[in-house]
Amino acid sequence: SYPSRKDYNALLATTDVYQAAKANGYDRSVWMTEIGGPSGGINSATGSCFTNAYTGQCFTLDSQRQLFADYITGIAQIRAAGTPVELIFWSSLVDGASATNALEQTAGAYNASWNIKPAGQVILDQATKPW
Numbered sequence: 001s002y003p004s005r006k007d008y009n010a011l012l013a014t015t016d017v018y019q020a021a022k023a024n025g026y027d028r029s030v031w032m033t034e035i036g037g038p039s040g041g042i043n044s045a046t047g048s049c050f051t052n053a054y055t056g057q058c059f060t061l062d063s064q065r066q067l068f069a070d071y072i073t074g075i076a077q078i079r080a081a082g083t084p085v086e087l088i089f090w091s092s093l094v095d096g097a098s099a100t101n102a103l104e105q106t107a108g109a110y111n112a113s114w115n116i117k118p119a120g121q122v123i124l125d126q127a128t129k130p131w
Contacts, residue, residue, distance in 0.1 A: 011071070011074050011075075011078075014030065014032075014078055014083060014085075015078055015081060015082075015083045018030055018083045018084075019083075029084040029085065029086035029087075030083060030084060030085045030086065031085075031086060031087045031088075031089070032075065032085060032087070032088045032089065033089040034089060034090075034091040035071050035088060035089070035090060035091060036067075036068065036071075036090045036091035036092060036107050036109075036119075037059070037063075037064055037067045037068075037091075037107060038050060038059045038064060038103055038104065038105070038106040038107050039059060039060060039061045039063070039064035039095075039106040039107075039117060039119065040058070040059050040060055040061065040064075040106050041059065041102060041103060041105055041106045043102065043103075044102060050102075050103050059106070061117055061118050061119070062118065064106075064117065064118070064119040065117075065118035065119045065121075065122055067119070068090075068109075068119040068122040068123060069122050071088075072122065072126050075088060076131070079131060090109060090123065091104070091107050092104065092107040092108040092109070093108055093109055093110060094108040094109070094110045094111070094112060094114060095107070095108035095110065095111050095112045096108070096112055108120075109123055
């Protein structure tokens, strides 16, 4: 359900951007910043749930968990293909802490009470594995 065009899906374009930079003398690894996504919330403008623009489905704890797992899988595939992704920065550790808009209020790996969310467990599980 993710967009398959590189101009809409930055993860798909990572290898191309790295190759272009390398061709112009870039010789360092790649850092990915502010990846992640929400686990829910209500859009005050519409009174309904925030929805995924590509599927139309409401964001949930499970959809956030799946998104985080998909990021890790995609990045592992990029690395295996030769793009040296060194660091990954998630957009938010705890719900609401770094939110700049209402949609980001639930983007954390932990909820506002510091209880780990399923998406946070995905990160912890990956952290125990070597790349």
